[in-house]
Amino acid sequence: MHFPASDDAAEPRATPLYAAAAGLSSTNSWTSINGFAAARVYTSVEDEYGAASEEAALVDLGPMRRYTLRGPDASIALARLTTTPVGEIAVGEGARGLILDAEGYVVDFADVTRLSGDLFLLSTATPVDRRLQLAVRGFNAEALNVGAMVAAIGLAGPRARDAASAAGIDLLSADATAQGRVRGVELAIRPLSFGAAPGVEIMCPGEDALVIWERLRRKRPLPAAGVDALEILRIEGGVPRVGVDFHSADVSGGGSVRMTPDEIGLPHLAPPNRAWFNGRRAMKSASGAGRYLVVLSIDCDRVETGAAISSRGEAVGRITSSAFSPRLRRVVAFAEMAVAALGRPLEAATPASGKAAARLHETAESRLAAVFRENLRTATESGRSSV
Amino acid sequence: MTDEMTRRGARIEGGIDAVILGAAPDGLASAALLARAGLHVVLIEKSGAKTKEKREFAPGYFAEAGDPIAATLDSKVIDALDLYRHGLSYSARRLETLVRFHDGAFLVAPGDPALIGESVAALSDVDAAAFAAFYDNERKTSRSFAEWFAGGEPPKLPGALAELVSSSVDGAVAGRFVDSRLEDFIRAEAALGSAARPAEPFTYLAFLRRLAGETAGLQGGVAAIEGGARGLAAALRRACQAAGVTIRQTDRVKGVIVEWDRVAGVEFDDGAQIRSPVIISALSARETFIDFVGRSRLDIEFTRALDIAAPRISAIRAHLAVNGPVADAPVRDNLARRFLLAPAPIEIEHAYRAARLGQTPHNAIAELIFPSAFDSSLAPQGCSTATLKIHPVADRSLSDEAWRQSLIDAARAIFARMAGRAEIAAVDLEDPEPAAPPVAACFERRARLTGASGLEGYFFCGPEALVGGGVSLSAGRRAADRARDYFRKGG
Numbered sequence: 001m002h003f004p005a006s007d008d009a010a011e012p013r014a015t016p017l018y019a020a021a022a023g024l025s026s027t028n029s030w031t032s033i034n035g036f037a038a039a040r041v042y043t044s045v046e047d048e049y050g051a052a053s054e055e056a057a058l059v060d061l062g063p064m065r066r067y068t069l070r071g072p073d074a075s076i077a078l079a080r081l082t083t084t085p086v087g088e089i090a091v092g093e094g095a096r097g098l099i100l101d102a103e104g105y106v107v108d109f110a111d112v113t114r115l116s117g118d119l120f121l122l123s124t125a126t127p128v129d130r131r132l133q134l135a136v137r138g139f140n141a142e143a144l145n146v147g148a149m150v151a152a153i154g155l156a157g158p159r160a161r162d163a164a165s166a167a168g169i170d171l172l173s174a175d176a177t178a179q180g181r182v183r184g185v186e187l188a189i190r191p192l193s194f195g196a197a198p199g200v201e202i203m204c205p206g207e208d209a210l211v212i213w214e215r216l217r218r219k220r221p222l223p224a225a226g227v228d229a230l231e232i233l234r235i236e237g238g239v240p241r242v243g244v245d246f247h248s249a250d251v252s253g254g255g256s257v258r259m260t261p262d263e264i265g266l267p268h269l270a271p272p273n274r275a276w277f278n279g280r281r282a283m284k285s286a287s288g289a290g291r292y293l294v295v296l297s298i299d300c301d302r303v304e305t306g307a308a309i310s311s312r313g314e315a316v317g318r319i320t321s322s323a324f325s326p327r328l329r330r331v332v333a334f335a336e337m338a339v340a341a342l343g344r345p346l347e348a349a350t351p352a353s354g355k356a357a358a359r360l361h362e363t364a365e366s367r368l369a370a371v372f373r374e375n376l377r378t379a380t381e382s383g384r385s386s387v
Numbered sequence: 388m389t390d391e392m393t394r395r396g397a398r399i400e401g402g403i404d405a406v407i408l409g410a411a412p413d414g415l416a417s418a419a420l421l422a423r424a425g426l427h428v429v430l431i432e433k434s435g436a437k438t439k440e441k442r443e444f445a446p447g448y449f450a451e452a453g454d455p456i457a458a459t460l461d462s463k464v465i466d467a468l469d470l471y472r473h474g475l476s477y478s479a480r481r482l483e484t485l486v487r488f489h490d491g492a493f494l495v496a497p498g499d500p501a502l503i504g505e506s507v508a509a510l511s512d513v514d515a516a517a518f519a520a521f522y523d524n525e526r527k528t529s530r531s532f533a534e535w536f537a538g539g540e541p542p543k544l545p546g547a548l549a550e551l552v553s554s555s556v557d558g559a560v561a562g563r564f565v566d567s568r569l570e571d572f573i574r575a576e577a578a579l580g581s582a583a584r585p586a587e588p589f590t591y592l593a594f595l596r597r598l599a600g601e602t603a604g605l606q607g608g609v610a611a612i613e614g615g616a617r618g619l620a621a622a623l624r625r626a627c628q629a630a631g632v633t634i635r636q637t638d639r640v641k642g643v644i645v646e647w648d649r650v651a652g653v654e655f656d657d658g659a660q661i662r663s664p665v666i667i668s669a670l671s672a673r674e675t676f677i678d679f680v681g682r683s684r685l686d687i688e689f690t691r692a693l694d695i696a697a698p699r700i701s702a703i704r705a706h707l708a709v710n711g712p713v714a715d716a717p718v719r720d721n722l723a724r725r726f727l728l729a730p731a732p733i734e735i736e737h738a739y740r741a742a743r744l745g746q747t748p749h750n751a752i753a754e755l756i757f758p759s760a761f762d763s764s765l766a767p768q769g770c771s772t773a774t775l776k777i778h779p780v781a782d783r784s785l786s787d788e789a790w791r792q793s794l795i796d797a798a799r800a801i802f803a804r805m806a807g808r809a810e811i812a813a814v815d816l817e818d819p820e821p822a823a824p825p826v827a828a829c830f831e832r833r834a835r836l837t838g839a840s841g842l843e844g845y846f847f848c849g850p851e852a853l854v855g856g857g858v859s860l861s862a863g864r865r866a867a868d869r870a871r872d873y874f875r876k877g878g
Contacts, residue, residue: 102686
C-alpha cells in the first residue's frame with residue numbers, strides 16, 4: 001500500500017467510502033491525497049496504530065490509483081512499463097515493483113495483479129495515466145483508469161483475514177487474489193502489505209462500497225486507521241513515500257533530486273538482471289549521488305522533517321519523514337544519508353534536547369535489500385552479473 | 388574470411404565486424420569509412436534500390452531523381468574516402484543564385500558569397516555595404532555552428548550568439564535593411580524545406596545552417612553534382628567497393644538480433660543470420676527501431692520521440708519539359724544557375740496556411756534548377772529540363788488526381804513567375820518530400836535517436852539524424868566514428 005505525499009487540493013473529492021469514514025472520525029482531521037479526502041486521524045493515532053499492528057483496522061484505499069490493462073499484449077506492455085516480473089505471475093498472483101523513467105530513476109511504485117490470462121490490475125501511488133498510454137502505444141492492449149469505478153477497502157493487521165471471514169468474505173486463498181460474488185456484490189480480494197503490518201485489500205464497485213464496509217463492521221466494530229497511523233507502519237516497514245522521502249522522476253524536473261531504486265533502498269524491486277524493463281539499461285549505468293534512504297530509530301519523542309543527521313559533528317544526512325513508534329517507544333524516521341556515513345555513530349537534531357542518538361533500524365525491506373546487494377556483488381565479482 | 392555454419396537448416400554467418408542497413412548516401416559513407424578503418428563490413432540494401440538510371444518523363448526529356456544540387460556536403464567524408472578519385476565531380480562548382488522577388492525584380496547572388504556586396508549594390512545601393520558586412524559576419528558565426536549541425540556537441544556560445552540560436556528569421560532580420568527585399572531573400576533561404584514559418588523561434592538557425600555548409604571547398608556555396616544524387620551515390624558505391632564492402636540486396640531482413648542489451652546481428656525471414664557486434668542503420672527511425680528492434684525492448688520515452696507525428700507539410704519537386712527558350716531574359720541568358728523565388732512575407736504566411744489546410748499553393752518559396760544546362764543529354768537540342776522545388780505544400784498523396792493536377796498547375800504558374808512564359812510540354816511530379824522539423828526539434832530528435840536507444844553496438848544515421856534537409860554525409864561519418872570506437876573497445 002503506497003500513499004503518495006499529501007497534496008494541497010482546496011476541495012478534495014470524496015472517495016466512495018467518504019461517508020462511512022466521516023462517520024467514524026471524531027477528530028475531523030483530514031488531508032488530501034491524489035485530490036481525494038483522506039482521514040489523518042479518526043480517534044487517536046496510538047489506538048489506530050495498535051489496532052492495525054496487532055488486530056485489524058479498516059483503511060479507505062480510495063486515493064490509490066488503479067488501472068486495468070487488457071489484451072493479448074498486456075503482459076508485454078506491463079513488463080515494459082514496470083519492473084515486476086509480469087511474465088512469471090500466474091492468474092490470481094500479484095507482484096510488486098517500480099516504474100522507472102528512461103534514465104533509470106524511480107517514478108512510482110507498481111503493484112501488478114493478474115486477474116485473468118490477458119487482464120491485469122495495476123495499482124500505483126500517483127496518477128500514471130500519461131505514461132501508461134505511452135507504454136501501450138503500438139501494442140495490442142488497452143489501458144483503462146478504473147479508479148473512479150472501483151472502491152477499495154483495506155484491512156490492515158495480523159487479524160485482517162479473520163475479520164474478512166467473519167464478515168462472510170471467505171474468498172481468501174493463502175496468497176493469491178480471489179474474485180467472486182458475496183451476497184450479490186462482485187468482489188476481488190488480495191493480500192496487501194501495510195508496511196510493517198500484513199493485510200488484505202477488498203475491491204468492489206464504488207456503489208457497493210458502503211455495504212461492504214458496514215458488513216465488515218457488523219460482526220465486531222472494527223476501528224479505522226488514518227494516514228498518520230499508517231505512516232508509522234510504513235516507516236517501520238521501510239517503505240519510502242513518493243513525494244515525501246523521494247520525488248517521482250516525472251515531477252522532479254530532473255537533476256539530483258531523482259533517485260534510483262538502489263538509492264531509495266529498494267534495489268530488489270528492480271533487479272538489473274531481470275528481463276528488459278523501461279530504464280533498465282540506464283539504471284545499470286546511472287551514477288548514484290552517493291546517498292541512500294535509510295530508516296533510523298532515534299532516541300527521542302519527535303524530530304522535524306529536514307532535521308540534520310550528523311556524525312562526529314559532520315552533517316551526513318537529513319530526515320525526510322518521521323513518526324513516533326509506540327512499539328519501539330522512540331522515533332522512527334526515513335533519512336537521506338551519505339553512503340560513507342552508514343557505519344558511523346549518528347546523531348539527529350531534535351527540537352527538544354538538541355541532539356539524540358540515532359542508529360540504523362532494520363526493516364523488512366532493508367533486509368531484502370541487503371541480501372539482494374550481497375548477491376549482486378557476489379555475482380559481479382564472479383563475472384556472472386550480466387548473463 | 389566469413390565463418391558460416393548451419394543450424395537447423397538456417398545459415399548463420401559470422402566473422403563480420405559491422406552490418407550497414409540501407410544504401411542511402413549516409414549508409415554508403417559509413418560503410419566505406421568503417422571498411423577503410425579495417426572492419427569487415429556488409430551493407431544490406433533493399434532489392435531494386437541500386438542507383439536508378441535517369442528517367443525519361445517526356446519524349447526526349449530526362450529527369451534525375453533527388454536533389455540536383457548540394458550545399459552541405461561533408462568535406463571530411465569526401466577527403467577520407469577520396470570521393471573525387473571515385474568519380475565525384477561537379478558540373479558547376481560555384482553556382483550563382485538569381486533571386487526573384489515578389490515585384491519581379493531580381494538579385495544575382497554570386498557563387499562566392501564573399502562577393503555579394505557588389506551584386507546587392509545593383510538592387511539597393513544604400514544597403515550594399517551593410518548587407519555584405521552582415522552576410523560576412525553570419526558566415527563567420529555559422530562556422531562556429533558547423534560541427535554542431537554536423538552532429539557534434541553544441542558550441543559554448545557567448546550571450547549574443549546564444550540569443551541568436553533561439554531567434555526567428557523575422558526577428559533577426561526585420562528592419563535591418565532599407566530595402567526589405569533583402570530580408571525576403573534571407574527569409575526564403577531559411578524557410579525553404581522547413582516546416583517552421585519564418586516567424587517561429589529557432590528558424591534563424593536554418594539560415595545559419597545554410598551558410599555553414601561547405602561544398603566544393605567553399606563555405607556557403609552551392610554546387611551542381613555531375614549526375615545529381617545518382618552521381619554522388621555512384622561515387623560512394625565505388626568507394627565502398629574499393630574499401631572492400633560487401634553489398635547485398637534483399638528485402639528479407641526480419642529484424643536486429645538483440646542479446647541482453649547489445650546487438651548481435653541481423654536476422655532474415657528464412658531464419659538465416661549475420662552475426663555482427665556493430666550495426667549501423669541508414670533507414671528511417673521507425674524502421675530502424677520499431678520494426679527491427681520492437682517497442683518491447685525500447686524505453687517508453689525513446690519510442691515517444693518516434694511517435695511524434697511528422698509535420699503535415701512537405702516540399703514537392705516537379706520536373707518540367709521546357710520546349711524552347713524561356714521568355715525572361717535574365718534567366719534565358721544563363722540557365723546554369725540556381726533560381727530562387729523569394730515571395731513577400733505575407734505570401735509566405737499564406738503559403739504555410741494553405742499547406743496546413745491542405746490547399747493548393749498559389750504562392751510559395753521555390754528553387755529552380757535547369758539540369759539540362761549541366762548535362763545536355765537530358766533534353767532535346769534547344770529545349771531544357773527544369774527541376775522546380777516548391778515549398779511549402781500540403782502533405783497529401785499524389786494518388787489524388789485532382790490534387791496532383793492542382794500541383795502541376797501551380798508548378799506551371801510558379802515557373803512562369805520565375806522564368807517568364809515558356810512552352811511546357813510535360814510536368815512530372817516526384818513524391819512529396821516531408822519538410823524538415825524546426826531546427827531545434829531536429830537537434831532534440833537527433834540527440835535522442837543517435838544516443839538514447841541504449842542498445843550497445845546499434846548506431847543510427849537515417850534521415851532523422853540530419854538537421855535540415857539535403858544530402859550531407861555527416862550523419863554517416865558520425866555513426867561510423869562511434870561504431871569504430873565501440874568496435875575497437877571490444878564491441
